[in-house]
Amino acid sequence: MPSDRLLRSGPSDPVSDLYRDLHRHPELSGQESRTAARLAAELARRRIDVREGIGGTGVVGMLRNGEGPTVLLRADIDGLPIRELTGVPHASTASAVDRTGATVPVMHACGHDLHAAALIGAVDVLQARSAEWAGTVAIVFQPAEETGEGALSMIADGLSDIVGMPAVCLGQHVSPIPAGVVVTAAGTYGAASDNFRIRFHGVGGHASTPEATVDPIVATAATVMRLQTVISLETGAHEPAVLTVSSVHAGQAENAIPDEAVLTVNLRSFNASTRQRLIASLHRVVDAEAAAAGMTKRPDVERISGAPLLVNDPEATRSTLGAIGEAGLDAHIVAQPMTGSEDFGVLGEALGCPSVFWHWGGTDPGRYSSNDLVTLMTEARFPAHIPMNHSPEYLPDLEWALPAGIRSMTAAALHWLSTDHALPTEGP
Numbered sequence: 001m002p003s004d005r006l007l008r009s010g011p012s013d014p015v016s017d018l019y020r021d022l023h024r025h026p027e028l029s030g031q032e033s034r035t036a037a038r039l040a041a042e043l044a045r046r047r048i049d050v051r052e053g054i055g056g057t058g059v060v061g062m063l064r065n066g067e068g069p070t071v072l073l074r075a076d077i078d079g080l081p082i083r084e085l086t087g088v089p090h091a092s093t094a095s096a097v098d099r100t101g102a103t104v105p106v107m108h109a110c111g112h113d114l115h116a117a118a119l120i121g122a123v124d125v126l127q128a129r130s131a132e133w134a135g136t137v138a139i140v141f142q143p144a145e146e147t148g149e150g151a152l153s154m155i156a157d158g159l160s161d162i163v164g165m166p167a168v169c170l171g172q173h174v175s176p177i178p179a180g181v182v183v184t185a186a187g188t189y190g191a192a193s194d195n196f197r198i199r200f201h202g203v204g205g206h207a208s209t210p211e212a213t214v215d216p217i218v219a220t221a222a223t224v225m226r227l228q229t230v231i232s233l234e235t236g237a238h239e240p241a242v243l244t245v246s247s248v249h250a251g252q253a254e255n256a257i258p259d260e261a262v263l264t265v266n267l268r269s270f271n272a273s274t275r276q277r278l279i280a281s282l283h284r285v286v287d288a289e290a291a292a293a294g295m296t297k298r299p300d301v302e303r304i305s306g307a308p309l310l311v312n313d314p315e316a317t318r319s320t321l322g323a324i325g326e327a328g329l330d331a332h333i334v335a336q337p338m339t340g341s342e343d344f345g346v347l348g349e350a351l352g353c354p355s356v357f358w359h360w361g362g363t364d365p366g367r368y369s370s371n372d373l374v375t376l377m378t379e380a381r382f383p384a385h386i387p388m389n390h391s392p393e394y395l396p397d398l399e400w401a402l403p404a405g406i407r408s409m410t411a412a413a414l415h416w417l418s419t420d421h422a423l424p425t426e427g428p
Helices: 014-024 033-045 112-128 150-156 159-163 216-232 272-292 314-326 345-351 370-379 398-417
Strands: 049-054 058-065 070-076 095-097 103-105 135-142 168-178 181-184 188-190 192-201 241-250 260-269 300-307 330-333 355-363
Touching: 014 033, 014 112, 014 398, 033 049, 033 058, 033 112, 033 135, 049 159, 058 112, 058 150, 058 159, 070 112, 070 345, 070 398, 112 135, 112 168, 112 398, 135 150, 135 159, 135 398, 150 159, 150 345, 159 345, 168 181, 168 314, 168 345, 168 398, 181 314, 192 216, 192 272, 216 241, 216 260, 216 272, 241 272, 260 272, 272 300, 314 330, 314 355, 314 398, 345 355, 355 398
Parallel strands: 070 135, 070 168, 168 355, 181 330
Antiparallel strands: 049 058, 058 135, 095 103, 181 355, 192 260, 192 300, 241 260
């Protein structure tokens, strides 16, 4: 693993300050107006040609440095409806109105603020080292990754007209693995995801006379339990798949039975047949539990978001990770894909170029014992005291995470910009 001196940064510098500002002011998917304006201003300050409002709140900067290939670097920028519990001075206290009209807390619980800051930091390094490369860097700040809409929206809004056909699309994601470590897979790296909202229609009434009602809470509880068997009893041990009931909402009064209940379900799969079976099983279980409860109206089952499989180009991945390793990071290509999902792959597919996506470590290595590291490497299991992405306590260790993210993205970009790759096309 790289030495402490290699990775750690000081407590205050412009890019760290940018990170803290973004962290303090997170915005929900599709609402990233302040974030986009701040990032556009950062690019303009660096004399980079900026386009705003791409796909809603997307920002694209074109850094040109003579003739050569175009390399697309992407960072996502949206936050999550989670209340932050980190307790740091720059913690978010923000709230926003979501798509249902509810007011929710907002937090950068997945590290997208760090992604954006690391990309700005990489741009600074590329400008400082301009003698070492030639070509064009397409800097893409993408909204709405969490809902799986942002990449598609940017493509539909003419991203290709701005960036042309890049030689490669590069993206990265911070992870609670130790700083200095970078991991990915050559081929399928991320699961396809499908998110559903299910609404049960019961008959409400007084809690003292349940016989006069059709209780949607009971039907929902039965559904939650029955859905677990889709994985445990219907899915083979060697067929990777995940089904998670992620929210349940019903009722407001303690002495009343509500007339409806709503739950959301997240499915993750790695091939088309598994995906189709999971979706069919979801519909079957929901309809059956509603019928068993005596509901006369079928439940509403709505797919609300999702993302396709994330597939890394194998050859591009091996060469990119090799360059990251040569830059002093501990780079690994693993055999097993992650069960997380990403819409990053949409960009490379739509633009007709290979893409490479990886995770970099954002946790102080000192927080890992030797036993923790063994468990992580052999079982892919994180220690209980290390919060995961999407936790209200998740917070990368800034002085470790930011330099590592800058270094990995810079190394990958320089590799493609300083080497002759097939069919390079300069952006407009």
